Amino acid sequence: MTIPSRTTWTALLRLLTLTVLFALGGLATGTALAGQTMPAVTSPENGADTELRVLELHNPKRSTGIQIGDYLERRLQVEIAQPYQLAISALPLKGANRHGIELADVRLEKTSASKSTIYTLLLRYQVFAASTSPAILQLPAERIALNGGPKALVLEVPAWHFWFSPLAAGNVGLAKTNLQPQLPPALISLSGHYQRLAAGLLCLLAGLAGLVYVHADRRWLPFMGGAFAQAYRHIRRLPRTQQHQAQALLHLHQAFDRVHGASLFAAGVDEFVAAHPQFLSLREDIAAFYAQSSQRLFTGQAGDPGFFDDLLTLARRLRHCERRLA
């Protein structure tokens, strides 16, 4: 058997208390309800029944679960023989508050007959009682004096009990005592997104760097200042005239010489591509360039109209080989 903890004992004790209260409440309610079924009009003197007769007494249909602010109505219909009459001034005062039950409204209607008058009295109460636990309250008993006759007749309306239910169960204390440590809201983890973003940005940068590396004419990156890249830039800047064709050829020759580490001539093309395999795919183009260059430089034969375009194309392809893109 498990020994209950102190918290469990406290809960059990509260449950037992509530059970007893409900039992007592049930008894009290039963008493109250029993009282409602009984005639609620009495007279201090004998023989009052002939002058005053209660026709109806309607109490609220619900006697439990009444909460603060609820309206409760009692309707009483009595027949009063003449010359007795129910004076308005004898009625309970509107606004009277008794034990947290305030009389919110009082209405009286009367119907006259030949020997009697039928009065319909409407009492409207509003509950302002405050309690932190269920409690038995009551609509107060009323004593309404009749006048006009020789006897002092009093209409007594018995009290009506009901179960008051608090809006909040238990003891009302400071909110501070019930405060729970507030946990910060669970944040959505963004690390994965940040990682993907960073990876994406890296890919983007790498792609941009690659595009720059492939296509850029200028020396934007440290490894872009190759001999053929420089030759391409120099040739592109030259005026496209016959006089500058030789200079353009010599720029490309200088690039070959720089890469080869020695002066390169047509006879050394095979040795060049063997020593620098990145240019192997352009072996025929290089040989053709040397043949064309020799014709231009050493025979004075002018290049064709597309000379500069062809030379720039070759220089760009050589630059690609130099950057190991081909």
Next chain:
Amino acid sequence: MQTLVSQNQLTDWRDHALKLEQAVQSVIVGQDKAIRHITIAIFARGHVLLEGGVGVGKTTLLQSIARGIGGSYERIEGTVDLMPNDLVYHTYLGSDGRPQIDEGPLLRSGERLSVFFFNEINRARPQVHALMLRVMAERHLYAFKREYRLPHMVVFADRNQVEKNETFEIPSAARDRFMMEIPIHIPDDRDLRRALMFDTRFQHAEALTQQVPSGILQYDQLNAFSDLLQGHIQASETLEEYALDLWEATQDPARFGITLDSADIHRLVQAGASPRGMGMLLKAARVHAWLMDREHVYPEDIHAVFHEIIAHRLVFQSMYENRRTALSRELTSRILAHIAVPAR
């Protein structure tokens, strides 16, 4: 019309020159490069120093060349007691018991002399060198009270570079008279070496020489054709600039950033190539361009003859003379590797 005739002559002579090369290459194996250089020297009308050991086939090569170009072939051996007179005349007792005098090897063939081979020229005394160099330059000699003209003669001289005893080194001024110094080495190819050892046809030099058709060229027309060739083949201004850079590099290689692994470049060269040497360089380059069927000289034409024409002209400091062959080869190679076609 004149141009067309010249063009035809150039083509015909080139065909004959290439035929001569092929004929000589068929009997002298493994010496294609030397044969090409000798062909160039013949058409550039320049004299040749031969560099190489003994028994590599120099005599057979020259005899084959002489047979191919026609004319006469003469030879003399350089010895320490050789006197200039021995080149000019020869004395002997005739059948009648009286002394007889005949022309020596230099004059014996007269104007028919096309190839004169001076074997081991550095064994001969300087007096002999002086006579020989004068004949090489003037191509005529006064003897027997008359003038002997040798207009078609090309001199091939061999230097014994192994032995130094009883030798008289040819001074630099004398070396400069030779257009080329052509190396003739034992072939590296193993199959060729095997053939030279075991193929019996290489054991009979005379029979080998006879396999070369005679008179492929007409030796007595070579001078005129050489002039035609030299006038026809052109050199552009760019190439002239390049050749000038090469010349200056032979005089002051350090200025061009040239270095050598085994010598101090600042102290190596005492004198570079001479104007005559550079003229011969362009002359030989034009012949090479013509053989390559071009009408303009390319740098490759200069490269083809650069070492053979320049190396023996370089004058080194005496401390480097013992390593002349290796150093000159290294220097000329470095010059060609460093000097680019100028961007001017």
